[in-house]
Amino acid sequence: MxxxxxxxxxxxxxxxxxxxxxxxxxxxxxxxxxxxxxxxxxxxxxxxxxxxxxxxxxxxxxxxxxxxxxxxxxxxxxxxxxxxxxxxxxxxxxxxxxxxxxxxxxxxxxxxxxxxxxxxxxxxxxxxxxxxxxxxxxxxxxxxxxxxxxxxxxxxxxxxxxxxxxxxxxxxxxxxxxxxxxxxxxxxxxxxxxxxxxxxxxxxxxxxxxxxxxxxxxLDSWKKVVIKDRQLIERLNPWLVYREPGSNDRVGYTDNFPDLQRSFALQLAEGQIVAEPIDLADIMSAIAKREGK
Amino acid sequence: MFKLIYKDLYQLRKSFLLYCGVLLGLSLLADSFANGAFGALFIVVAVYGLTLRSAYYEDKDNALTFLRTLPIQAKTIVIAKYVTVALLLSLVGLFALAVAAVFHLMGTPLEADLLSLYLWATAGIMVLVSVFLAVFFRWGYNRAVNTIRLLFLSLFFIPIIISRFSQDLWPQNSNLVETLGRVITQPLFPYLMASLVLGIYLISMLFSIRGFKVG
CATH class of the missing domain: 3.40.50.300 (P-loop containing nucleotide triphosphate hydrolases)
Structure with missing residues (x-):
C-alpha cells in the first residue's frame, strides 16, 4: 500500500x-x-x-x-x-x-x-x-x-x-x-x-x-461451506465464523478459505465439502448475524 | 465570508423589497404612518422577519450542512450570518429614516424625538435577534422560533401579571421607576445602551460559534 x-x-x-x-x-x-x-x-x-x-x-x-x-x-x-x-x-x-x-x-x-x-x-x-x-x-x-x-x-x-x-x-x-x-x-x-x-x-x-x-x-477468503459429510461438522468448526440456523449445522461461512482448502483438500475434491462463492451482502449478513445484529 | 453575506442578501432581495414597499405604501396612505414613528415598528418587524426568513432558508434545505461540505470554517458561517443581520438592520434603519425624511420634506411633521425612538427599536431588535440566532445555531430553527414566541409572551404577560398581583407593592416600587427614569435621561445612557446591546450581540455570536452543530 x-x-x-x-x-x-x-x-x-x-x-x-x-x-x-x-x-x-x-x-x-x-x-x-x-x-x-x-x-x-x-x-x-x-x-x-x-x-x-x-x-x-x-x-x-x-x-x-x-x-x-x-x-x-x-x-x-x-x-x-x-x-x-x-x-x-x-x-x-x-x-x-x-x-x-x-x-x-x-x-x-x-x-x-x-x-x-x-x-x-x-x-x-x-x-x-x-x-x-x-x-x-x-x-x-x-x-x-x-x-x-x-x-x-x-x-x-x-x-x-x-x-x-x-x-x-x-x-x-x-x-x-x-x-x-x-x-x-x-x-x-x-x-x-x-x-x-x-x-x-x-x-x-x-x-x-x-x-x-x-x-x-x-471474496477469495470468504466462502459459503456446505458440509455433506456429517462427521466433518466438528472438525470444520475452527474455520467457520457463522452457521446458518436450520441447516443442521451443515451450512456455514468461512473467512479463511485458503487455509480450509489446504486442510481439507481431499474432502473438497471428493465433494464431502462444497465451497460456494459469496458476495459482499452475504459477508455483511454473516458478520452481522454472528455479532448479534 | 463576503460570498456568504452576498448569498444571504441575494436570497432575501424579494422579502426586503416587500417590506420596504409596505412601509412606503402605508406612508403614502396615511399621515400617521408617514410621521416616522411607524418606522420604529417597521425596523423591528422587518429585521426580525428578514432574519427569520434567512434562517428558514438554511433550515428548509438543511443548507448549513451543505455549507459545511464546502471549504468554509464553521465560525465563518456563523459570523457571516451575524454580519448579514447587522447589515440588514443598517439598511432597514436607513430606509426608514429616508422615508421619514422624504415625507418631512413633503410637509408631514415628524414625530418628536424620532431618532431616540429608532435607537430603542434598534436596541430591542438586536437583543431579539441575538437570542434567536444563538438558539438557531445551537438547537435549530424550530426551537429558535418557539423561544422568541415565549419571549414575546413573557414580555407581554409578565408585566401584566406582576402589576395585577402586586398592586399593593406598586407605590414602593415607584422609587425604582423614578430611578430608572433618571438613568434613562442621563446623557451617557445611549452609549451605555449601545455598548450593552453590542455586548449581547457579540456574546450571542460567540455562543453560536461554540454551539454550532450540523449533520
Missing amino acids: NRPILKLDKVSKTYPDFALREVSFALPAGYIMGLIGPNGAGKSTTIKLIMNFFPLESGKIEVFGLDHCEEEIKIKQQVGYVGEFQQFYGEMTVGWLIRFVSGFYPNWDQQYCQELVNRFGLGLNKTVNQLSKGMRVKLALTLALAHRPRLLLLDEPTSGLDPVVRKEFLQELLEVVQDEERSILISSHITDDLEKIADYITLINQGSIALCQPKDLL
Whole structure:
C-alpha cells in the first residue's frame, strides 16, 4: 500500500444511543474503498467525522497527511462530498449554485464543470426544486468533481436512484480514478455496486470495524461451506465464523478459505465439502448475524 | 465570508423589497404612518422577519450542512450570518429614516424625538435577534422560533401579571421607576445602551460559534 490519502486512527464518538469505537483504516491514493454495514452501523457518522461536521471524542483523522481539524480548509479544497440527501438551496438555480460553490475552490475547473453539466443534461436555469432525485445527485456530483478533488467522500449517494442513473454514476466514478491519483471512499447499502467498483472493503458493524481488506482477497477468503459429510461438522468448526440456523449445522461461512482448502483438500475434491462463492451482502449478513445484529 | 453575506442578501432581495414597499405604501396612505414613528415598528418587524426568513432558508434545505461540505470554517458561517443581520438592520434603519425624511420634506411633521425612538427599536431588535440566532445555531430553527414566541409572551404577560398581583407593592416600587427614569435621561445612557446591546450581540455570536452543530 502506498502512502494513504486518508487515515483514521482509533476514531471514537459517543452518542446517547450509539457509539463509534476506535475506528481505524487507511485508504491509499488511486483506490476506491467501499464502506458497508447494516443501518445505524456508523458509516455516515464516520464520513461526517472525516468532513469535520462534528468534533472527535478521541483518535485522529489525517487527510493528505494533514490533520482534518487544523487544516480543514486546505483539505476541503481538495475533497468532493456527495451525501445521501442533496442539501442545496432549493429556490436557487443550478447556474447560481455552481457560481456560488465555484467561488470557494481556487482550483475550480469551469471547463470541466461545463462538460459535466452538458453530459448530465443539467439545465442551468432550472431551480434545484425543479430537479428530480437523479438530477440532484448529478448536480451534487458535478459540484463535487468540478474542482478535481483528490479525494471523493460519498455517503450513500446512489440510494433512491433508478438503475440507469446508478450505472451512469458508477461509470463516472470509475473515470475519476483513472489517473490513479484520486481516491474514493463510498458508503452504500447496495453492495452490488461496490463489488463492481471498489478495491477495498471496510465493514462497520455496531460502531466498530469488523473487517478492512482488499475486495478480491475478501471474496477469495470468504466462502459459503456446505458440509455433506456429517462427521466433518466438528472438525470444520475452527474455520467457520457463522452457521446458518436450520441447516443442521451443515451450512456455514468461512473467512479463511485458503487455509480450509489446504486442510481439507481431499474432502473438497471428493465433494464431502462444497465451497460456494459469496458476495459482499452475504459477508455483511454473516458478520452481522454472528455479532448479534 | 463576503460570498456568504452576498448569498444571504441575494436570497432575501424579494422579502426586503416587500417590506420596504409596505412601509412606503402605508406612508403614502396615511399621515400617521408617514410621521416616522411607524418606522420604529417597521425596523423591528422587518429585521426580525428578514432574519427569520434567512434562517428558514438554511433550515428548509438543511443548507448549513451543505455549507459545511464546502471549504468554509464553521465560525465563518456563523459570523457571516451575524454580519448579514447587522447589515440588514443598517439598511432597514436607513430606509426608514429616508422615508421619514422624504415625507418631512413633503410637509408631514415628524414625530418628536424620532431618532431616540429608532435607537430603542434598534436596541430591542438586536437583543431579539441575538437570542434567536444563538438558539438557531445551537438547537435549530424550530426551537429558535418557539423561544422568541415565549419571549414575546413573557414580555407581554409578565408585566401584566406582576402589576395585577402586586398592586399593593406598586407605590414602593415607584422609587425604582423614578430611578430608572433618571438613568434613562442621563446623557451617557445611549452609549451605555449601545455598548450593552453590542455586548449581547457579540456574546450571542460567540455562543453560536461554540454551539454550532450540523449533520
